[in-house]
Amino acid sequence: MPELPEVETVRRGLEPVMQGARFAAVEARRRDLRWPLPSDFAARLQGQAVTGLVRRAKYLLVDLSSGEVLLMHLGMSGSFRVAHDCGQRTHERTQHLTHDHVVFHMSNGARIAFNDPRRFGSMKLIRRAELEQEPLLRALGPEPLGNAFDAALLAGACAGKKTSLKAALSDQRVVAGLGNIYVCEALYRARLSPKRSAATIATRGGGPNERAQALVEGIRAVLNDAIAAGGSSLRDHKRTDGELGLFQHHFAVYDREGRRCPRRGCGGTIKRIVQGARSTFFCPVCQR
DNA sequence: AAAAGCCCCTGGACGC
DNA sequence: TGCGTCCAGGGGCTTT
Numbered sequence: 001m002p003e004l005p006e007v008e009t010v011r012r013g014l015e016p017v018m019q020g021a022r023f024a025a026v027e028a029r030r031r032d033l034r035w036p037l038p039s040d041f042a043a044r045l046q047g048q049a050v051t052g053l054v055r056r057a058k059y060l061l062v063d064l065s066s067g068e069v070l071l072m073h074l075g076m077s078g079s080f081r082v083a084h085d086c087g088q089r090t091h092e093r094t095q096h097l098t099h100d101h102v103v104f105h106m107s108n109g110a111r112i113a114f115n116d117p118r119r120f121g122s123m124k125l126i127r128r129a130e131l132e133q134e135p136l137l138r139a140l141g142p143e144p145l146g147n148a149f150d151a152a153l154l155a156g157a158c159a160g161k162k163t164s165l166k167a168a169l170s171d172q173r174v175v176a177g178l179g180n181i182y183v184c185e186a187l188y189r190a191r192l193s194p195k196r197s198a199a200t201i202a203t204r205g206g207g208p209n210e211r212a213q214a215l216v217e218g219i220r221a222v223l224n225d226a227i228a229a230g231g232s233s234l235r236d237h238k239r240t241d242g243e244l245g246l247f248q249h250h251f252a253v254y255d256r257e258g259r260r261c262p263r264r265g266c267g268g269t270i271k272r273i274v275q276g277a278r279s280t281f282f283c284p285v286c287q288r
Numbered sequence: 289a290a291a292a293g294c295c296c297c298t299g300g301a302c303g304c
Numbered sequence: 305t306g307c308g309t310c311c312a313g314g315g316g317c318t319t320t
Contacts, residue, residue: 034315
């Protein structure tokens with residue numbers, strides 16, 4: 001499921017119920033997520049206050065009063081659902097869903113359940129002082145919505161690459177947070193073919209060209225639009241309140257094989273190809 | 289070092 | 305209705 005807009009939507013849903021609250025109790029109903037949870041996982045969270053909740057790429061980082069950071073990734077099918085432990089209709093609101101693997105009971109009465117059928121998601125506790133050295137975060141490229149991300153940076157990261165532009169944008173070391181959907185949609189907005197060599201958005205010296213600029217604008221625009229819509233809901237993604245994101249209704253190319261290209265005057269037909277064992281959707285007429 | 293495969297896991301859609 | 309097959313929004317690890 002979740003790419004940057006969905007993870008950001010989850011972060012915004014969790015923030016009001018986590019920020020400033022303490023972990024009153026933690027249930028690790030299954031410890032075999034992507035990696036096993038440590039045996040003292042619940043004990044290290046219990047009693048800690050949340051002092052911050054930020055997103056980095058597709059990771060969520062929960063700052064704890066203990067000086068540790070709870071690092072979480074939703075994998076392909078992870079989601080959070082917020083309910084309340086107290087109040088009437090408690091039974092109905094807090095019913096257990098299949099694949100609720102971890103449940104946080106917060107001091108403010110919020111019950112936060114992490115649900116993940118495929119268990120590609122992960123949770124990890126690390127010392128805040130060691131965040132810089134964390135292997136999962138260390139190699140991540142720039143935040144696409146951050147100030148540092150621009151055409152020069154993207155062109156520099158693509159210069160000399162032997163891979164396709166699709167593969168380069170999917171590489172979290174080049175730019176952090178895009179996945180299969182938003183790579184396809186960003187390339188569409190920039191009118192660039194996913195098959196194009198990544199190196200062609202840089203000049204010989206590694207500097208940016210007009211394609212890099214268009215791509216940066218396409219990436220930022222599609223991510224901002226998707227966040228504003230609450231992300232995309234295909235199979236799994238739901239917001240923390242259980243509502244669906246709406247951006248899937250605005251896909252130009254993703255999962256639209258055979259449909260007419262929505263660009264005015266284009267008239268092309270959306271095509272599906274396979275790159276790196278994953279589907280790519282694009283318009284072969286206006287994306288070059 | 290970079291790039292390409294392999295694999296983790298469950299469930300939904302589809303064809304027969 | 306029941307099966308088998310394929311596919312899915314990610315990314316770490318291993319192999320080339």
